[in-house]
Amino acid sequence: MTGTPLPRSLDPAQGELLAGYLLRLAHRIGISPLDLAHRCGLTAGTTFPTHHLVRLDDNRSRQTATVCRLTLPEVHALTLATQAPSYPPLHPVYLGRHQSQIDMANDGWVFTAFSRYCPACLADTTGLPGGSVWQGSWRLPLTFLCTRHHRLLDWRCPDCQAPAFSNGYRADGRWRPTQLTPSPRSRLHPAQCRHRPGTGRDPACAQRLDHPSATGKGPTEAMVHAQQRLSAAARSVAGQQVESLGRPTSPQRFLNDVRATTLAICSTWPATAEALTSTEHLDAVASHTETLNRAPAERSGPQGDGWLARSVDHPPGDPLRAAALMALVVRILDDPDGQTVLARVLSRLPSSRAGYRRLKRLAPHCSPGMNTAIDESTHLRHGTVGPPALFPQPPSHQGLIDPKNIPQHLPDAWPLDELNGPATQLRRDAAIRLVQMTRGGSRAAAARYLGITPGALQSATVTIRAWQKMPANADAYQDALQRIAEIAAATEAHRS
Numbered sequence: 001m002t003g004t005p006l007p008r009s010l011d012p013a014q015g016e017l018l019a020g021y022l023l024r025l026a027h028r029i030g031i032s033p034l035d036l037a038h039r040c041g042l043t044a045g046t047t048f049p050t051h052h053l054v055r056l057d058d059n060r061s062r063q064t065a066t067v068c069r070l071t072l073p074e075v076h077a078l079t080l081a082t083q084a085p086s087y088p089p090l091h092p093v094y095l096g097r098h099q100s101q102i103d104m105a106n107d108g109w110v111f112t113a114f115s116r117y118c119p120a121c122l123a124d125t126t127g128l129p130g131g132s133v134w135q136g137s138w139r140l141p142l143t144f145l146c147t148r149h150h151r152l153l154d155w156r157c158p159d160c161q162a163p164a165f166s167n168g169y170r171a172d173g174r175w176r177p178t179q180l181t182p183s184p185r186s187r188l189h190p191a192q193c194r195h196r197p198g199t200g201r202d203p204a205c206a207q208r209l210d211h212p213s214a215t216g217k218g219p220t221e222a223m224v225h226a227q228q229r230l231s232a233a234a235r236s237v238a239g240q241q242v243e244s245l246g247r248p249t250s251p252q253r254f255l256n257d258v259r260a261t262t263l264a265i266c267s268t269w270p271a272t273a274e275a276l277t278s279t280e281h282l283d284a285v286a287s288h289t290e291t292l293n294r295a296p297a298e299r300s301g302p303q304g305d306g307w308l309a310r311s312v313d314h315p316p317g318d319p320l321r322a323a324a325l326m327a328l329v330v331r332i333l334d335d336p337d338g339q340t341v342l343a344r345v346l347s348r349l350p351s352s353r354a355g356y357r358r359l360k361r362l363a364p365h366c367s368p369g370m371n372t373a374i375d376e377s378t379h380l381r382h383g384t385v386g387p388p389a390l391f392p393q394p395p396s397h398q399g400l401i402d403p404k405n406i407p408q409h410l411p412d413a414w415p416l417d418e419l420n421g422p423a424t425q426l427r428r429d430a431a432i433r434l435v436q437m438t439r440g441g442s443r444a445a446a447a448r449y450l451g452i453t454p455g456a457l458q459s460a461t462v463t464i465r466a467w468q469k470m471p472a473n474a475d476a477y478q479d480a481l482q483r484i485a486e487i488a489a490a491t492e493a494h495r496s
Contacts, residue, residue: 003039003041003063003066003067004039004067005066005067005069006025006029006039006067006068006069007029008028008029009025009068009069009070010024010025010028010068010129010130011074012070012074012077012078013128013133015083015133015135015136015137016078016133016134016135016136017053017078017079017080017083017134017135017136017139018052018053018056018078018079018180019053019115019134019165019180019181020133020134020135020136020190021068021078022036022037022040022180022181023130023131023134023181023190024128024130024131024132024133024190025068025130026187027130027131027187027188027189027190028129028130028131030187031187032184032185032186032187033048033181033184034046034048034181034184034185037180037181037184039067040060040063040064040067040068041059041060041063041064042060042064042180046184046185047177047179048179048180048181048184049102049105049179049180050105050111050178050179050180051100051101051102051104051105052079052101052180053079053080053105053111053139053180054079054080054081054090054101054104054105054110055076055079055080055081055082055101056075056076056079061075061076078136080110080111080136080139080140083136083137083235084137084140084234084235085235085236085237086233086234086235086236086237086238086240086251086252086255087140087234087255088252088255088256088365089104089107089109089110090104090110095256095361095362095365096364096365105178108141108311108314108315109141109259109314109315110141111139111140111141112139112140112141112317113163113166113178113317114155114163114164114165114166114317115134115138115139115164115165115166116138116139116143116144116153116154116155116164116319117134117138117153117154117155117164117165117209118135118138118146118148118149118151118153118154119154119209119210119211120146120148120149120151121133121135121146121148121149122134122190122191122209122210123191123210123211130190131189131190131191132189132190132191132210133190134165134190137231138153140234141314141315141322142230142231142234142258142315142322142326143227143230143231144223144227144319144320144322144323144326145219145223145224145227145319145323147224147227147228150218150219150224151217151218151219152217152218152219152223152319152320152323153319154209154319155317155318155319157193157195157205157207157209158207158209158211159193159205159207160193160195160197160205160207162193162195162197162205163195163317164193164195164209165182165194166178166182166195167179167182167183167195167196168182168195168196168197181194182194182195182196182204183195183196183204186203186204188204188206189208191208191209191210192204192205192206192207192208192209193205193206193207193208193209194206217320219323220280220281220327222279222280222327222330222331223323223324223326223327225327225330226323226326226327226329226330226331227323227326229242229330229334230255230258230326230330232251233251233254233255234251234255236251242254243334244257244333244367244369244370245257245332245333245335245336245338245339245342245367245369245370245372245373246335246336246337246338246339246369247367247368247369249367249368249369252365253365253366253367253370254333254367256362256365256366256367256370257333257366257367257369257370258326258329258330258333259313259362260359260362260363260366260370260374261329261332261333261342261370262313262314262315262325262329263312263313263355263358263359263362264342264345264346264349264359265285265289265325265328265329265345266288266289266292266312266313266325266355267312267313267349267353267355267356268345268346268348268349269285269286269289269458270286270289270458270461270462270465271344271345271348272328272332272341272345273285273286273458273459273462273463273466274462274465274466275341275344275345275466276328276331276332276341277422277462277463277466277467279327279328279331280324280327281320281323281324281327282324282328282458282459282462282463283453283455283456283458283459284318284320284321284323284324284325284455285321285324285325285328286454286455286456286457286458286459286462287321287453287454287455287458288316288318288321288324288325289458290454290455290458291316292311292312312355313355313358338369338373339369339370339372339373339376340373340376342370342373342374342377343373343374343376343377343380344377344380345377346359346373346374346377347377347378347380349377359374394437394440395436395437395438395439395440396437396485397434397437397438397485397488397489398437398438398439398440400438400485400489400492401434401437401438401485401488401489401492402438402492403434403435403438403439403449405488405491405492406431406434406435406438406450406488407431407450408428408431408450408451408452409424409427409428409431410427410430410431410434410484411427415480415483415484415487416430416480416484418480419473419476419477419480421464421467421473421477422463422464422467425459425460425463425464426464426477428452428456428460429460429461429464430480430481430484431450432446432447432450432452432457432460433446433481434481434484434485434488435449435450437481437485443457443461444457464477
C-alpha cells in the first residue's frame, strides 16, 4: 500500500510539525503512527528517525504528499527548516561546517529531545477533526512560553512525570533513543502521554495532557520580551536587521550571540549574577548551572535534567530555567553596554577550558559587538580573576547554640536591617553562616542542613558576594553576625 493515497486525510494546522500531523491523521483513520509512517516512506523498520523534523528529501516529500493528499509546499511547511528559516543551527552550513540532518537532530540547539506543551492549546480542538495540535515551535529549545495563554509551557506529564512527547527512560535509568513520534505503535489520542514506563513492552502512560485545570506559571515581562525577540529572529526573512549589543546585525548573528552569551554565563557562573544582581529568577539559572556541574552518571540518571541540558552552551530542558536563562541573555544583548558586562564575564573563562575553545569557534559567526567583548575580555582576564569577597566563617560558637533552632531565614528583628543590604538574601545567608559558626564545615553543608536548595544557596552567595564588595559592607556584616550569634547564644542559655 506504499504510495497509495489514503481514502481521507487532514489539512495541516497552522504551525504544526510532521510528528504532530501524523499523530492527528493516524488517530482519525484508526491506525498507528508507525503504520502511517510506513505508507509515507518515512521509515521501513520499527524506529522513527527524528531528523525528518529538520527537512524531508524530495522522494519522501513526494510520497508523503501523495499518501496524505497534500501539496509539496504543505509537506515542507511541516518541517522546522521552513518554520524557522533564519535559525542558524537548521542550515546545512553552520559555524563554517557542513552538517547532515542527523547532525542537526543531535545538536542541543536544534530541537529538544521531547516537546514542551501548553495544555490550553492542546485542549482547543475547534475545527480540528484529528484532535489536539502539537505546535512545531514547542520543539525549539528557545521556545519556553505560550504567548497566546500567557503561561510558561509544561514539559512533564502530570501523572508519570516523564518529559512529555518523549520515549523517556528505561527501568535501569538509561534514556531510550529519541523517536520522531514516541511509542509509534500505540493508537492513542494526540493529547495522551506516550511514555512507556519500565520496559518497552509496557503500555504507554496514556494520561491526557490537555486538561484545562493544568495551570502553568505566569512569565515575567522580561521572559515575554525574550521570547518575542528570539521567535522574531528565528522567523525573520533575508535582509532584515536586528540590534545586538547596541549595533545592527543580522538575525542569524544575533542568534549566534545568544549561544555565545549562554556559554559565557554557564561557563563562568556566578560571574554574571555578580554583575547583574537585580535580575529576576537568578536561582533558576543557578540551579541549571549546578546541574551541569554534577557528575555525568548523576546527570544522566532517571529524569536527570542534565541529560536534557546536554552541554554547558545548550539551553536547559526545564521551561522555567530556560526562560530565566534566556531572559538574562536577552537583557545583556539588548543593552548597548552589554559588551562591557560580557567582557568582564568572559575574562573569568580560562583559555584552557573547553568552553573557551567553543567560544573561539563561535566568534567568527557572531556580531561585531560580541567580537569586541571577546577581544576586550582577553585584556581583562588577569585583572578580574581573584579570590571571592566571602570571608571564612570559623566554628566560634560550637556548644553554645543548638543548630536545630536556626531557621532557614533569620527573623527580621535581628540586627540585619541596619546593614541596608538585600534583606531576603541576607537573612538566608546569615542563617547559613550561623550554622557554620555552630557546626563548622562548608557553606554547602550548612545549606543542606537547613534544607536550602543548591539554587537558593547559589543565588544568596552571588548576591551577598556582590554586596560585600561595596566599601565597609563586609566588616559591617561580620560585626552583625557576631551580635546575632551572641543573641542566639543568650537565647539558648535562657532555654536551658
